[in-house]
Amino acid sequence: MASRKVGVLTFHRSINYGSYWQARCLVEGLRARGLDAEILDHRSRRVEWREARNAFQPTLPVRTAPRHFAALGRKTRALIAAVDALPLSPPFPLEDAARSPRYDAVVIGSDEVWNFRHPWYSGASIFFGEGLNADRLVSYAASFGNHDAADGIDPHWLERLRRFHALSVRDENSRAMLAPLSSDRLSFARAERSRGTSLGQAAPGPSLELAGNGREDSGIPLVLDPCLQFPQVIPDAAARSDTRYAVVYGHSFPDWFTAQLRRWADATGTRLVTIGYPNPIADDERIDATPADFSTLIAGATAVATNFFHGCVFAIRHARPFVCAASPYRRNKVQDLTRALGLGDHLVEDGTSDAAFAHLLAALPTDLPARLAAERTASSRFLDHALA
Template identity: 45%
Template sequence: MENRRPRTGILTFHRCINYGSYWQARCLVEALRSRGHEAVILDHDAWRIKRAEWACALRPVLPTPVPVSDYPLYGLKLFKFVRAISALPRSPPFDPESGNTDEYFDYVIVGSDEVWNLTHPWYGGCSFFFGEGIRTRRLVSYAASFGNYDGSKGLELVWADRLRRFDAISVRDENSRAIVESALGFEPELVLDPCLQFMPEAEAAWHEPNRPFVAVYGHNFSEAFARETRRWAQSRGYPLVSLGYRNDWADRQRITAGPQDFAHAMARAEAVATNFFHGCVFALRHAKPFACERSPYRSTKIENLMTMIGGEKHLLSEHATANDFGAALSEPLASSMLERIEHFRRKSDHYLARALG
């Protein structure tokens, strides 16, 4: 009798108009398919959430006002995401707010992303991401995160009880590990984000010039960070290319960049200036020098990642000097950082093998 490929569902924030969300979903589903799984993304599709996501996509840099001329550009970026998401291998769509998926899976993997962030503006408190209503033989998490949820608040019993249903749990940051350990009494595995564990591969052609440039990824940077990054880039003749968002201090705006454009740009950049988690992740994946500014919403996961791999010098404060920027953006990544990433890559592989054994 022929062996059947295991049917595996991935439950994540795949519909977010966000480069990191798209690529971590895609990287995980492609990695599982390469390992013999019939892997699909569980296509939850609630109109309330889609409306909130699209509204945010058209005004992503709030509280900074969005110029009227930028709305069509953000609209084109949104269209590129919708088209890219529609090409992912997905289950039949279903509304998690009115019912559960009827499909049965051998395995369901919850994560990556902030799937357990109880304070997320529109996904927070969605029991679906805690396994409620999931039909599977084995429920596991991979690189799940509580995001910026304050671990000192603890976890209410109802959420802890739902996590106890998981057959294996892994998280991607220390904050999430501490929350799970406090609630369940054991230490979950710490693993890499799928974009750092697996290689994001873009298919579309590169249409930009081949001259060296610095990728700028994020928005609402401080004046000091913008000034020092620009000063460093100008000293080397590198243009600053802003990806996905308007940053007027950059030389070129690529607001309409789709997921493929983003992946190409991060792979080709000489250096990366960011205040986003996945700006750091893609820089690390391609071994690019990078400087990251702390931001309140993302501080927990970014600082945890830097501590995890020993990359603290790349996380710059408002008091950072020109020498700090030069060291972060000019020097090759430390071999100790790359070795730490390889260490966690092996651990992550072993975890997946055990969890899906």
């Protein structure tokens, strides 16, 4: 029997290590499950221009110094080459989903694909399933990003999401946005259970595939980021170093955070290595790191200091202690991830003592592997149902 053909729809061409790795982990993770999976290679000159501008000026309105452009250019070319090596569909216009290939199912997500505040992907109907050639629409670890649930969602978009066969998200804010759908679908799912009908064999029309993590009755399931769900895709290899170093990943850190990190580094004899972005606090720069370098540098680090979601994710993947100064833009992403894994105190704030800061950079909780295993089991159960 031929494998089912599955498309992965995400922000795979963003000039960002996290975007690359979560797209790769999801598509390779699905292929390891026996599916014929590939990434839908949507293209847009408008988006590519905005991505390129952001790659060289990531901290606007604060401008990046021209001396960093060469390294940022090498980073950009490395990410483009890495994406081009992934299993991709034939390219098609972002604005014309009808020209995409035919799939048994399309899995949308592993990024803030529904963020109405995204500066260049906002409102792109393809991410709501519009025009796709698929028998089944599924979301996996999708997010509304920093579009707060209190601001609501237009019924126009909600109706499009109602057509999905199965929905899952990666944060509570996104789950709250989908509350009207979860109420409808939970009622349907409970009715099917009462009749003894498997969700995988439900009557035609969308039905809720639940993650089975003890939170079934709370609505749309929360699932793990693909980098943690399919950790085998990411090599364990660590960078070799003759000196103790910590990775700094992110930009626009608050002054209190960089001052505290500098005190910790000086007190512990740790060099600070910035990856992907210039950071004045750093002792060494790897602005031009490839996606593989990004992973190996974190794997070999003593600790990680970040304000990015995937800074946290890769620290967890490689079992590296970390601290995160969550910005308002990324707080929805990181707070639920860390809470679910018992790592909430690793989100530090102004006023965290130096002793507590140092303690968090010394070790991770001993129960983290068990928590990760439980979340992986729950997320696998969702995928089993959604792609049955």
